[in-house]
Amino acid sequence: MKLGELAAFSSLEYSSRVEKTKAAMSKRGMDVLICSDPSNINFLTGYDGTSYYVHQMVLIELENSSPLWIGRKMDVPGARLTTYLSEDNIISYDEQYIDNRALHPMEFVSAIIRERDLAHSRIGVEKDCWQFTAGAAETLLLELPDVKFVDAFGLVNDIRLIKSENEIHYMRAAAEIADLAMDAGINKIEPGIRECDVAAAISYAQFCGTKDFFGDYPAASPQLPSGSATSAPHLTWSNRKYSSDSLAYIEISGCHKRYHAPLARSIYLGDVPNWLRDLVFAVHEGMDRALESACSGNSCEFVEKTWRSVISKTRYKKDSRIGYSVGIGYPPDWGERNASFKRGDKTILEKNMCFHMIIGIWTDELGYEVSETIRVTDKGPPEVLTKYPRELISK
Amino acid sequence: MKLGELAAFSSLEYSSRVEKTKAAMSKRGMDVLICSDPSNINFLTGYDGTSYYVHQMVLIELENSSPLWIGRKMDVPGARLTTYLSEDNIISYDEQYIDNRALHPMEFVSAIIRERDLAHSRIGVEKDCWQFTAGAAETLLLELPDVKFVDAFGLVNDIRLIKSENEIHYMRAAAEIADLAMDAGINKIEPGIRECDVAAAISYAQFCGTKDFFGDYPAASPQLPSGSATSAPHLTWSNRKYSSDSLAYIEISGCHKRYHAPLARSIYLGDVPNWLRDLVFAVHEGMDRALESACSGNSCEFVEKTWRSVISKTRYKKDSRIGYSVGIGYPPDWGERNASFKRGDKTILEKNMCFHMIIGIWTDELGYEVSETIRVTDKGPPEVLTKYPRELISK
Numbered sequence: 028m029k030l031g032e033l034a035a036f037s038s039l040e041y042s043s044r045v046e047k048t049k050a051a052m053s054k055r056g057m058d059v060l061i062c063s064d065p066s067n068i069n070f071l072t073g074y075d076g077t078s079y080y081v082h083q084m085v086l087i088e089l090e091n092s093s094p095l096w097i098g099r100k101m102d103v104p105g106a107r108l109t110t111y112l113s114e115d116n117i118i119s120y121d122e123q124y125i126d127n128r129a130l131h132p133m134e135f136v137s138a139i140i141r142e143r144d145l146a147h148s149r150i151g152v153e154k155d156c157w158q159f160t161a162g163a164a165e166t167l168l169l170e171l172p173d174v175k176f177v178d179a180f181g182l183v184n185d186i187r188l189i190k191s192e193n194e195i196h197y198m199r200a201a202a203e204i205a206d207l208a209m210d211a212g213i214n215k216i217e218p219g220i221r222e223c224d225v226a227a228a229i230s231y232a233q234f235c236g237t238k239d240f241f242g243d244y245p246a247a248s249p250q251l252p253s254g255s256a257t258s259a260p261h262l263t264w265s266n267r268k269y270s271s272d273s274l275a276y277i278e279i280s281g282c283h284k285r286y287h288a289p290l291a292r293s294i295y296l297g298d299v300p301n302w303l304r305d306l307v308f309a310v311h312e313g314m315d316r317a318l319e320s321a322c323s324g325n326s327c328e329f330v331e332k333t334w335r336s337v338i339s340k341t342r343y344k345k346d347s348r349i350g351y352s353v354g355i356g357y358p359p360d361w362g363e364r365n366a367s368f369k370r371g372d373k374t375i376l377e378k379n380m381c382f383h384m385i386i387g388i389w390t391d392e393l394g395y396e397v398s399e400t401i402r403v404t405d406k407g408p409p410e411v412l413t414k415y416p417r418e419l420i421s422k
Numbered sequence: 423m424k425l426g427e428l429a430a431f432s433s434l435e436y437s438s439r440v441e442k443t444k445a446a447m448s449k450r451g452m453d454v455l456i457c458s459d460p461s462n463i464n465f466l467t468g469y470d471g472t473s474y475y476v477h478q479m480v481l482i483e484l485e486n487s488s489p490l491w492i493g494r495k496m497d498v499p500g501a502r503l504t505t506y507l508s509e510d511n512i513i514s515y516d517e518q519y520i521d522n523r524a525l526h527p528m529e530f531v532s533a534i535i536r537e538r539d540l541a542h543s544r545i546g547v548e549k550d551c552w553q554f555t556a557g558a559a560e561t562l563l564l565e566l567p568d569v570k571f572v573d574a575f576g577l578v579n580d581i582r583l584i585k586s587e588n589e590i591h592y593m594r595a596a597a598e599i600a601d602l603a604m605d606a607g608i609n610k611i612e613p614g615i616r617e618c619d620v621a622a623a624i625s626y627a628q629f630c631g632t633k634d635f636f637g638d639y640p641a642a643s644p645q646l647p648s649g650s651a652t653s654a655p656h657l658t659w660s661n662r663k664y665s666s667d668s669l670a671y672i673e674i675s676g677c678h679k680r681y682h683a684p685l686a687r688s689i690y691l692g693d694v695p696n697w698l699r700d701l702v703f704a705v706h707e708g709m710d711r712a713l714e715s716a717c718s719g720n721s722c723e724f725v726e727k728t729w730r731s732v733i734s735k736t737r738y739k740k741d742s743r744i745g746y747s748v749g750i751g752y753p754p755d756w757g758e759r760n761a762s763f764k765r766g767d768k769t770i771l772e773k774n775m776c777f778h779m780i781i782g783i784w785t786d787e788l789g790y791e792v793s794e795t796i797r798v799t800d801k802g803p804p805e806v807l808t809k810y811p812r813e814l815i816s817k
Contacts, residue, residue, distance in 0.1 A: 033651070033660065075658075076656035076658075077643065077645065077656045077754065078655075079754050080552075080642075100741065101655050101656075101742055101784065102654070104655075104784065104786065105655070105657055108650075108651060108657070109657075122743065125743065128550075154560065155526070155556070155558070157475075157552050157555060159555060159556050160549065160555060161550070161556050161559035162550035164559065180523065181523060223630060226629040227627075227628075227630040227637070230625040231622045231623070233625075234619075234625055234659075235618060235622040236618055236661075240661075241617075241660055241661035242618055244621075250472065258499040259471065259503055260473075260497065261472045261496075261500055262470070262503070262504075263470075264636070265636055266631075346516060346517045347520070348517065348521075358753030358754055359472065359474050359752075359754075364521055391499065
C-alpha cells in the first residue's frame, strides 16, 4: 500500500488547489476552513469512499501547507490509499461517535481545533452543504464560543468551476461512458420491456466503462420514466413496462474518477405523433441556439436568455434553469452548486468550464428532455463532450 | 395519472404511520414536525424521487390529519404520483430558490408556517439529518423568532424500527435480490478481471431484480475492494484487476421499493492460506453466536457482547458495531440511524425489527467481512432473510 496509490491526480495538482483555496480564504478573512462537502474534500485531497454517511471533513489552515483530514477511524486506510496526506494530517475519531445521539463528532473536532490553538480564530463553514448539518453547527457554536464562524458555502465550489487539462481528460472519459450507457438503454427499450431491465442495461454499461476508463458510480441513479410518469422529472424506475405509442426519456451520467458527464435523450415508441412535433422542434431549436451562445466572454444568464427567446415564441413554458456546472460529484447530486444557466446568473464563461446543458419541458401530462455535457472553449461555440445523436429517437 | 399510482403502500398504512408520529410528537410537546430525511418523508407519505438534492420536507401538524409536502415546483408531479396527498397538501416553491446563495427555500417555508398560524408553536426539526443543513436551521431561526425549535432527530426513525407485514414482504424481496446480485458478483470474479466489470455484473442483477420484484437502486453503491484495498471499508472499485492468491470482499444491498437487505461475502482467489484460517474461524463462529443471541427480549448490546466474547479469545480486535437496523434508505446510507448492535445500546429486540448484522474485521493489511440481513422473530433465533451460502468462498 503506497501513499496516494489510488489518488486521481498528482500531489502537485492537489497542492495547487489548496493554494487557490487559501487565497480565497485570505480574501474573505478566514483563518481556517472546515470543508464538509465530499466533492470539495475529494477536490482538495483526493479522498474518496462511500463514508460520507458519517461526519468527516478537511480542515484548511492558512498557516499550514497541507490539509487535515478528520474522519472515522475505520476510514483511515481509505484516506491513506486515496490521498497524499502524511500520517500527522490524518486524524480520526473512534466508534463511540457513530450514531450516538448523546455525543457528536463535532465535539471531537472542537477539541482538535482548541489543541491547534484556533479557538479564537475565524473559521469558514459550508453552511448549506448537505454534510454540514444543523446539529454539527450547533455543537461547534457551543464548544467554541470564541470562534467567529463565517459562511464559506461555495468557496471551494467556485474554484472547481474552471477545469485543468487533467480534469478535462476525465470529463471526456466520463462523456464516452455516458454515450455507451445511453446506447445500452436505448437499445434495450421496446414495448413490453420492464423499466428496471433498461436501468440494469444502462448501469452495466456505466460501470464497465471503456477499455481504458473504468466506469465509476454516478452521483445519481438513472432516471427513466415512461408514459405519464415522464411528467415527473426525478422518478427512477419500477416494474412498469414500456408501451407502444408512448414517450419516454433517459437521463444518466457517465462517471470516471468522480467526474461526471450527464446526458439525456427522449424516445418515442412508435411513429412520432403530430402533437409532439411542435415541442420537439422548440426543444431542439432552443438547444442549438443555446449551445451557439455558450462562448467564452458571454454570461450564464445570456445563454438562458438565448434559449428563452426561442421558447417564448411557442406555447410551452419553462421556469427552470437550462444547465449547471458539472465535474466531481457524490450523491445526491452531480451539479457543482456554483454557476447555472439561469436568469440573474452573471458568471462569465471561461475556457474549460464544463456544463450540463439540459433542455427539459415538463407539462402535467408528459416530459421531453434532451441534454449534453459541454466544455467552454477559448473562443467560439463549446466542445460538446457527449456525442450521442441528439434527435428524438423513434423506434 | 392516478393519485398515489406509484405509492408503495395503501393510504391506510401511511395514515397509521402518521398517527404514531403524532403520538410521539405529542409526548415530546411538539405542535409541528419538519421532517427532512428523505427516508422519513418516504415512510410517512410515500414520496419518492431523486430530488433530495434540493430542500424538501414534510410538515406534520398535530392539528392536521394529513401531512404537508413542501418541495420544488418541478417535483409536484412526482408528489402526485407517489403519495396520496391532496392538492392542498402539496406546496411548492419556484425556481428562484434553486442554487441561489441569496435566497433560501426555508424563507419560503417560514412564510408557510406564519400563514398557518404556527409562528408561536413548538416545532421539531431533525437536527443531525443530512438534509437539514446549518443554513436551513439558521434561516428558520431568523425568520421565526417566536418559534421554539426542539430536536426531533430520530423521532420518526425510531417508529420505523418495527416493520409491518407489508414492509417485511418488501424486505424479503430485497433479500432475494441481494442473493442474486451476490451470486452475479461472485461468479464474475476471477484473476485478471477488472473490479469495475464485477461491479457492473452486480448492478445489473440489483436492478433487474426478480420476475416478481423489480430491483430499486440501493442507497449506497457496491463495495468490492480486492488485495490491500480490502483494508479500507468504504472503497468502491476501479480498473484494478483481481489477482491470484488474494482476498476480496463484496458488500452490497438488494433494494425493492426503497427497502434494503444488505449482504456481504468474502472470497479468496486460490487455496485459503493457513494464516487466514484463524480469522475466518473467529468471524464465522462470532456470527453464529451473535445470530443465536438476536432474539426477542434481548438487548442490542447483549448481541454485541455475545460476539465480543468470541472475538476476545482471538488475537483480532474490532471496535465498530456489528450491525444496525435497516429498511427504507436513500443515499448516502441504508442504515436507519436508530438501533445498533453496539456497546451501550439498550434497545430491546422485538418481532419484525430488521438488522444488517455485519461481522467485519479490518487490519492494516486486509479486511474480511461477512454479513446477513435478519428479521427478529416472535421467539428464538431470527429469520435470516439473505440466503447466500455463508462460508468463505474460495475459487
